[in-house]
Amino acid sequence: MLEAVTALGSVFFDPYLLFLIFATTIIGIVIGVLPGLGATTGAALLLPFTLTMEPVHAIAVLATIYVAATFAGSITAILINTPGTSAAAATTFDGFPLAQRGEAGRALGVAVMSSTFGGVASVIVLCFAAPLLARVAYEFRPPEYFALTIFGLSMLASISAGGAIKNLMGGVFGVWLSTIGAERVTAIERFMFGNYELYEGLGFVPVMIGLFAMSELLVQSKVANNAVEFVKMKAVQLPSREDYKKIWKTVLRSSGIGTFIGILPAEGATVASMIGYSEAKRWSKNKEEFGKGSIEGIAGAESANNAATGGAMVPTMVLGIPGSGTTAIILVGLMVHGLRPGPYLFTEQVNSVYQIFGSMLAANIMFLLMGLYAAKIFARISLVPINLLWPIVFALSVIGAYALNSSLLDVWIALIFGVIGFFARRFGFAVAPIAVGLILGKMVEVNLQNSLKMFNGEWWLIFTQPLAVFFLILAFLGLCGPQIFAMYKNSRKS
Amino acid sequence: MSVKTQIVPIFLTAVSFSIIYLALQLDLSPPMIVGDSMQPRSFPIFLMVLNLILTGALALQFYRNPPKDQEPILRITWLTMALMVLFYALTVSIDMFVGISVVMFLMSLIWGQRSILIAAANAIITPFLVFLLFDIVLRIRFPRGLITNWYYG
Known part of the structure; x- marks a missing residue:
């Protein structure tokens, strides 16, 4: 434990790492405010x-990049009614109306504070939950891992798009x-068509770049000439005491929701922010304000989406199962750099793991400062x-x-997957499930x-293993749960 | 039920059957090597059977709720795809960085940039800076071509 705390704290005494986090936070916010780019594309490009x-x-x-870009999507969501990332879509519902009323600074202040709280809370949960889960995961053998990956894949069914x-x-x-x-x-070649560069399989990096960056490029060509409405603001305001009184319960609730949803394999910040927003509305005493400029709405969406970032790192690092599109790329990063994701990471590389957690904590603090003092400048970047x-x-x-x-084959793979990703999205297929499946x-x-x-x-005999059966039941519920619930509701109504 | 509404399931069915056909062409491994495990062809075939079941469900969904008509793909998007093909041609025949610069320049203009000067500056400066970054900092050597031959000597 002491070793873990020391490693986590060491981040704040490592000037080079702090500089890297500072520079990357700036890049992450720039990526987040540029509509269309987002955390996943940004991580794919920076890998x-x-x-x-x-x-x-x-x-x-x-x-x-993940943490900063997820937050930064709210800047453009509030100022130009265009979410920089899909995770900030729920922020537009109340952020932009508030900005149109001349309270853009207040809206951004609430967004920054809620995001920071959600992010920090989820990193704290990550620090405690990840080693606990790792201890359980030590017991996993092939049948359990097989069932767990089936559960991870079944969760793709409920991704929002x-x-x-x-x-x-x-x-x-x-x-x-x-x-x-x-x-x-057996070393039998499958679907290689005589191309020996594919002997070890498709590279993750070119496929990710193709699916996320190249396909987005083709999607963005549709809006090449669109103009945006930019709302003027003076400065970002910290929330007042009344504001805090109004939002603290929402922030706490949404941080919990966001962290939990983030932990679920294949779920991510977008789902978290939507649920965080709808729960904020459900529990609010001022429901009529939602959609017209409610700060509770902004707080609910923003604390949930940033809380999901820490939550999503739990299955990524402990089980090697990505919690979102961006964590899929972080997972690739871990593998490329020789850090084998899984429970053994927590015994063999404790220092590295907690330094990564510490970096996420530092990133949350950095975007708080930048959000408060430089949001106005960053918002201008969206006009490039x-x-x-x-x-x-x-x-x-x-x-x-x-x-x-x-x-060069990797370049052609990226281009081909860009076109595949574009047509998949055109016909309503999300690209994140393809990445997670790969x-x-x-x-x-x-x-x-x-x-x-x-x-x-x-x-x-896989069904004789209790843990494997548990994951397979979860997978079944993930797939059929909504239908069973709807049938139950209908039968009660009738 | 029109063929137009079922175009996606039809395409996916064709892809699944093609992959099953390709998987059936794979060599069989001797039982001594495979042991109690499965043949290399079994897993892809299983996946495609699963895909066919899901495609059936999708077709049923489209039958009950026909998807909305798609807007045609814009000319600008087709041109951007054509630029990717042009990039391939320029990279294999001249130089990767020539390909990047030409595509960047044309893409800027196609996407609505009115100033040729700004588009040209972006198309020259960006690849140059990225090249320096990858060559000097990350020490990555790029494929030989007109410009890289001159640079690497």
Whole structure:
């Protein structure tokens, strides 16, 4: 425990790491305020830049981008009614009306304070929950891991965009992508079409860059000439004592909701902010203010979405199951830098783990300061013409895709997945399930193979393992729960 | 029920069957190596069967609630995709950085940038800075081409 606390505190005495977090917070906020970019695209674009860094520094950079960009989406949500990230969509409901009333500074103040509280609270939960979960995860054997990954994939059904069937199909497609390359046990080449650069499978980095950055580029081409309405503001105001009295319960509740939703595999900040907002409305005494400029609405959405960042890191680091699109990229970062995600990370790399947690804490404090003193400047960045911004994203994407393996094939993969991602989104399929499926795919197949070996080919013996059965029941409830609940509700009504 | 509303399920069914066909062409591994585990072809086939079941559910969903008609893809989006093809052609035939600069320049103009000077400056300065960053700081060597040959010597 002492070792963990020392490692966490050491972040605040490491000038180089603090400088990195400071610089990355600025980059993260810039990414967050630029509509269309967002935490996931930002992390995908920055991943290649971390290749030569120390593992802890690299993951700290990616985690900071995650935290800072998630917060920064609220700046443009409030000032120009355009959420910088999807997680800030619920903030527009009350943020922009409040800004139109001339209270943009107050709205931003509430957003900054709520985000910081949600973020810090979730990192504290992360520090305690992750090692506890890791202790449980030590007991996991292949059947449990297989069932856990099935549970993770089943949770894709409830990701906000797309719809259950489409999300599951995306997940299955992602798992299939993971089968490309030489099969682990027999070395039989699968779907390589004679291309030996694919022997070890599709690279995660080019696929992520393609699915998130390149496809977004094509989506953004639709709005190339759109104009935005920018609301003027004087300065960011800290919430008054009355404001705090009004929002503290909402902030506490939404921080808890956000952290819990973040912990669920494959759920993320967007779902958290929507639920945080609707719960704030449900419990509020001033329901009629919602949608017209309620500070409780802003606090509910913002504390929940930032709380989800810490929560989402729990399954990512402890189980190797990403809690969101951005944590999928952080997971890739962990693997690229030789930090094997899983329970053993908490015994073999305690220092690294708690330094990463400390970095997230530092990032929350940094964006608090920057949000309070520089939000106005950052908001101006959102006015950069997208006809200059997205060509830059194109350049960073192709060079980033090339950088990891110095392979032109990776560049073509990024371009192809950009087009696939664009058409998938056009027909209502979210791209995050494909990314999560690709990452979990190897885990599913390897653990299924190992389980079969363990039980001499008798697969049904997986159902004799209590923990595996527990996860499979959770997966079933994740898939069928909403339908069963709706049928139960209908039968009670009739 | 029109074919237009079921175009996505039809396409996905075709993809799934194609992958099953490709998986069936994979070599079988001797039982001594596979042991109690499964053949390399089994897992992809299982995934595609699952995909076909989900596609059936999607088709049913589309039958009950036909999806809204899509707006046609804009010319600007097709042109952006064409620029990606142009990037491929320029990279393999001339130089990756020539490809990036040309595509950046044309993309800026297609996306509505009126000043040729600003578009050109962005297309030259950005790749140059990114190249320096990756070459000097990250020590990544880029593929040989017209410019990189001159730079690397």
